Amino acid sequence: MNKLDLITAVAAASDLPRAKATEAVDAVFAAIGGALKKKEEVRLIGFGTFAAATRKASTGRNPRTGEEMQIPESTTVRFKVGKQLKDSVN
Numbered sequence: 747m748n749k750l751d752l753i754t755a756v757a758a759a760s761d762l763p764r765a766k767a768t769e770a771v772d773a774v775f776a777a778i779g780g781a782l783k784k785k786e787e788v789r790l791i792g793f794g795t796f797a798a799a800t801r802k803a804s805t806g807r808n809p810r811t812g813e814e815m816q817i818p819e820s821t822t823v824r825f826k827v828g829k830q831l832k833d834s835v836n
Contacts, residue, residue: 782823792830799824 757767778796781788788796803819
């Protein structure tokens, strides 16, 4: 499922026009992204938890040359699946 499929499913499930469903999906994504940017955790009970996590700087190797290189510290997003979602997939 891609974003367009998700918008179509939201429009069908909520009896909204496709344009309004697009606005709703975009608003949800923006809210989650905004919270993560502020290093806040986003908990959706039954679905899961999104959290921003920092990866420490490390030393890696260039696979072509074998030369060591520094990998800078970075921020990534972690997702921990909720019990209800986990149970629905099994």
